[in-house]
Each structure stands twice: as C-alpha cells, then as structure tokens.
Amino acid sequence: MADGKTKRAEHRAARVKLSDVAAASGVHYSTVSRVLRPGAKGRISDDVAERVRSVAKELGYHPNSIAASLRTQSTRSIGLIVHDMNDPVYPPILSGIEDALSPQGFAVLVSNTGYDLNVELDIVNRMAARLVDGIFLATTRLQDPVVERCQELGIPLVSVLRQTEQETSPAVVNDCYGGMRVMTEHVLASGFRDIAVILAPQYLSTARERWHGIKDTLDQAGVALPDHRIVAVPRMSVKEGKRATETLLTAGESRPDVIICVNDLVAIGAIRACREVGLSIPSDVSITGYNDIPLLDMINPALTTVRMQLHEIGKAAGQVMLAQFEGQPVTPMTQRVGCALLVRGSLGQKSESQPT
Amino acid sequence: MADGKTKRAEHRAARVKLSDVAAASGVHYSTVSRVLRPGAKGRISDDVAERVRSVAKELGYHPNSIAASLRTQSTRSIGLIVHDMNDPVYPPILSGIEDALSPQGFAVLVSNTGYDLNVELDIVNRMAARLVDGIFLATTRLQDPVVERCQELGIPLVSVLRQTEQETSPAVVNDCYGGMRVMTEHVLASGFRDIAVILAPQYLSTARERWHGIKDTLDQAGVALPDHRIVAVPRMSVKEGKRATETLLTAGESRPDVIICVNDLVAIGAIRACREVGLSIPSDVSITGYNDIPLLDMINPALTTVRMQLHEIGKAAGQVMLAQFEGQPVTPMTQRVGCALLVRGSLGQKSESQPT
C-alpha cells in the first residue's frame, strides 16, 4: 500500500551520513566533514584524507544539504518569480540564470504569480521561510511593495528585465529606451507619419522606457501623436493586443499607417485583429513588436521587432547575484543589455506620401 | 561594503523563532509549536492558543521550514527535470504542476538537463541531497537509468509526457499513439499516398508511439512507406527538422506529397527547408506537426497539428504525486490524456490523384 512511503523511509534510515563514514574510516565525523568540504579550515594529513574520501565514495555518502543549511543559514537555493512562465520571454532568462548559478551548486525555485500581487507577496514569504539565498524578481514595478518586502526580510534581490523608479535594488535590464528609439527612428525613416502605439502599464519600467523611446523620437522629429492613436493594454498578451488594436482601428476618422506595439505578443494580437477585419499587413497597416520571441520570422508577414538578449540578461543577473553574495558592491545598480532592430515584412514603406 | 550580507545576518539574527514567541507568551516553545501547527496532537486550551497566536502575529513569527525539514525529513519541495525549458511544451506543464502543488505548500525546483544524461543524473543526486519530496521527470526514456536512480534513492517519481517500457513508475502522458493515428487517418482521407515521415529517437515513448500510430494506420490502409521516406532526427528541434527535410526532399526520385513530422518544432524546420528550396506549402508539399505550441496558427500556412493538453497533463501529474505521498496506490500506472486534431492550412488535399 504505502509502498513508496515505506521504501522512502527505509531509504532515509539507510542513508549514509557523516558519522557512518567516520565510523568506517576510524576517525571522528568532524574530520570527515573537513575532508569532504573543500575550504574547511584546518588541514588534514593526506593519508587520512584519502582514506576518508574512498570510504565515503564506497559507502555512497551524499551530504544532507538540509542539515548543512540549518547550520550555515544558507540553502544555496534561489527563487525566480515571474508572472507566467508561459510568456516566452521567461524561459531564456531561466536558462541564463541556471548557466550562471548551477555550476555553483545553486538550485532555482520557480514560481508564477499569475499577475496577482497578493500571490506574489505570498510567494516571497514562502521563499523567505525556505531561506532562499536570494530572489530574482522579473515582475518588478517602478514602485514595488514586493521589492520592499524582500528588503525588509533582508533577502538579496536582483531584478531582471525591469527596475524600480529609484533603482533600489540591483537589476539587469534591456535597454528598452534605446531599443524603442531605434525602432521608432526606423519607422520614421520608412516614411510613416500617421503612427499609433499600443502601450503597457506605466508602472513597469520596460513599458515606460519603451513609451519614452517612442515619444522622444517622435517629438524630436516633430511628428504628432494624437490621443486617439494611443491605447494602453492592461497586460502584454495576444488577447489584449487584439482588443487594443480593434479600438485603434475604429478610433478617429482614418486608420493609422503603422502600429508600434509594446511587445511581440501584443503585436501578434494586432496582426490578428487586422486579419479579422481584412486589413493586409503591411500594405494597409504596418506593425512592429518588441522581444523577438521564437517563431516570429515564420508568421505572415514576419514581424519586425527588437531582439533582446534574454539569455544574457538572465546570466548577467545570476552573476550580479553571486557578486552580491560575496559582498561585492553592486555597480552600476542597473545594468543595461543591448538589443538589435530586426526589420522584417510586417513593416512596410510609406512611399506615396509627400510631406506637406 | 558587504551591506547585503550584513543586513542579511542582522535579519537572520533578528528572526523570531518559536522560543521567542514562547518567551513572550509565557509558555514553553513546544506549546507554541503545537498551537501554531494545525494537526499537532494534543489539544490546547483556547485562551493559551489565542494568546500564543496573537503574540506570534505581533512578533511576525514565520516558521523556519529548513529546521522543520531536518526534523520531518520532508522539504515540501519537488523537482521538475526537463531537457530545456525553452521548448514550449514545458511551461504549460510547469503551470499545471504548480496549480496542483502550490496550494499544498510545495515549491518547484526546475532544472534543465540540456539533453545530457550525465547532467541529468547529477541533477537527481543534487535534488536527492536537497531531500526533495519527489521528482517530475519529463525526460523519461523507455529504458531509463535516471528512473532507476530515483528508485534506488527512494525518491517518489512521476514521469510526465513519457513513460518507461515496463511502466516502472507512475506517469501522465498524452495519447500519442491515438493522436498520431487520427492525424495519419486524416492525411490518408485527404488523398495522400506518397507519405514521408520525420521520426524522433525511438528510446522515447512519445516518439515510438507516434511512429507506431503512423505505421499501423498506413499498414492497415495498405499504404507503403519506403525507407527513403523515413528520416529520424536526433533531437526534436527546428534545426534538426530542417536538416531532415532537406534529406527527405533529395532522397528518391520524386519528392513526397506530405511530410508527417513527429512534433511542431520539427515541422517548423520542415517548413523552413521547403521555403528555402522554393516549395510552396501545401500545394507542393503538405506538412503536419504535433503538440500545438503557441503561434502555430499565425505562421504561413498555419500548421496542422495535434493539440495536447499540456497544462492538464502537468496538473494530473501533480495530483498523482500527491496521491503517492499519501500512500495511495497508483492506478493505472500510466494515465493517458486525450488530444485533438487541428486541421489547418499546412495540410492540403490530393485531389488530382486517382487510386490505381
């Protein structure tokens, strides 16, 4: 019946620990501990070390990291909090983090908030109870109670993708302002002047930076962006992008020539909306995204977007975390990783129009 | 300098524990433990319980789960081992697992193997050292040393997506045989007779079941499948799918009418390969996939595929794990979740051909 449980218990009971190795080696278990853990102070004679090591291997000794954690107050585990792993921006970040931390023996606890702040705070509390050594927060808001909570708890924190207004914790982000400037400049260079934008909530640094990148570029070029050409989505999803586009297409007396979307999923939604009403892209309306999630080059038309270095962002975040563990000063507080414009079919050219 | 560390240490030192609550409540800490932990045996007087509880809240007591784990030999954490989270089939599985286990207070440790067996065994050892309560294995092979290792270690295991030959551990999988039968029947019903297939390594139950689904259906229909119409990829990726398709298109004297791909990523690769040599889909060659990863309906042409219920598979796996923890007998050993054919543009019709 409770076979698994029983076997588990058996195993547990049979599990070889330091004292077992010590007994079999004829030394005290503290000696075994020193031998097996490189970096333990106090040197050991070579013959003892060798004997202990071979006995340990023979017996199949594996340290119980829970016990070690209780003693050292370090679990060598870190949390990664994201809105939803199903958003394709997150898996590469996880990979990057693993690349940086796995070799150091860290494990990654992944939690999805489902976009719910209370869930998120709860997750932090639970991770704190588990004594995670640090937390990667991919949900960081410009004013963020979660960041504050982590600081109250004294948990080392590294924000990924986003940063707080006051840059209150180390963060590794994409240069969204620069990326969106380049994108917008390219849109202008392609001849477009009647531009619409789909923005995301401005409490996210990514969304705000991208918006400023657009706005500044347009302002400097003297291109107007009327209110009815601006829509904000509550969430960067396909569904919301579609809905926002429907709004855009029916607002004002004419439709815009191009829609600059805050990210790829929203842009996908925009494409869907256009298709549904029979608009062809890019001849009727051009569309741009941001992120370069997979398969974007396969859709019709291929989406013009900005390629973020998500894996690198994750990896850099991991390295910042390690530096923090070692007490190194974090500088700069916000590390920006570059990105690149990818021009593809979804952005056309406004050839027939002449500036007045 | 080591500000984070110092603060952390401060916090750690300041962390309120059972004995603090006990002192402030004027009771013994074992009493506090009983009060705070529902399910502790021995009843407590209401007034004491209330007092302790309020003091605990006031002091901001949070149990140290590491200490509890050392004592109970249960960490309420479980591992999820996948080849690579960047494969879009895994995130929904993670979500499903979280849905099932998060409410029960479990945390999920995610690890990518990078398709490396040695890495995978190492991950298992490390998870064992962390005393995870169980492991979800998404990499299960028909003969699997990793499964054996988990069993040696006495770690409760639930396979997801795949199963071993002897069904040696509980598993929740897709009905790949049935799904691929339906797909193949539809291909036949669409008039195709010159069929090619791209298979995956047969040490994976998914790959083998899908292959049998194809083969049995063709055999029963009396449709031949010559060797030069069969290619196996070493990995189910876009890159390998593309390469395999290039092989298929140049093998034999003519090209096949349709390519049945073992999964979506491979099918994407197939589409790429066809595009590169100027073949149009589906008029020159039809292509089918399997999985229904996101955005497949956006590509040109939209990919005909089989929709798996990945989230449900993850959730069911979580429930199986919970049942196992409670010592309930697992039955059946392999739970199969249904799937549905999605017919889209990438599969055409062979109208002109007349059966001889």
Added chain:
DNA sequence: TTGTATGCGTTATCAT
C-alpha cells in the same frame, strides 16, 4: 592534524 562539544530551529515522544 584531529577530537570534543555546542548549536542551528524544529518536531515529537516522553513525562507531569
């Protein structure tokens, strides 16, 4: 170089 002893914060088994 190695052994001794204590504590990490709980849970659980004794008493009382």
Added chain:
DNA sequence: ATGATAACGCATACAA
C-alpha cells in the same frame, strides 16, 4: 493541557 527533552545531520570554535 502543558513542559521537558531528545533527536534531525551538519559546521565550527575550541581543546588537545
């Protein structure tokens, strides 16, 4: 109903 106490397995200051 509550208190005392012994593990859990390891790390480490201190002794030898």
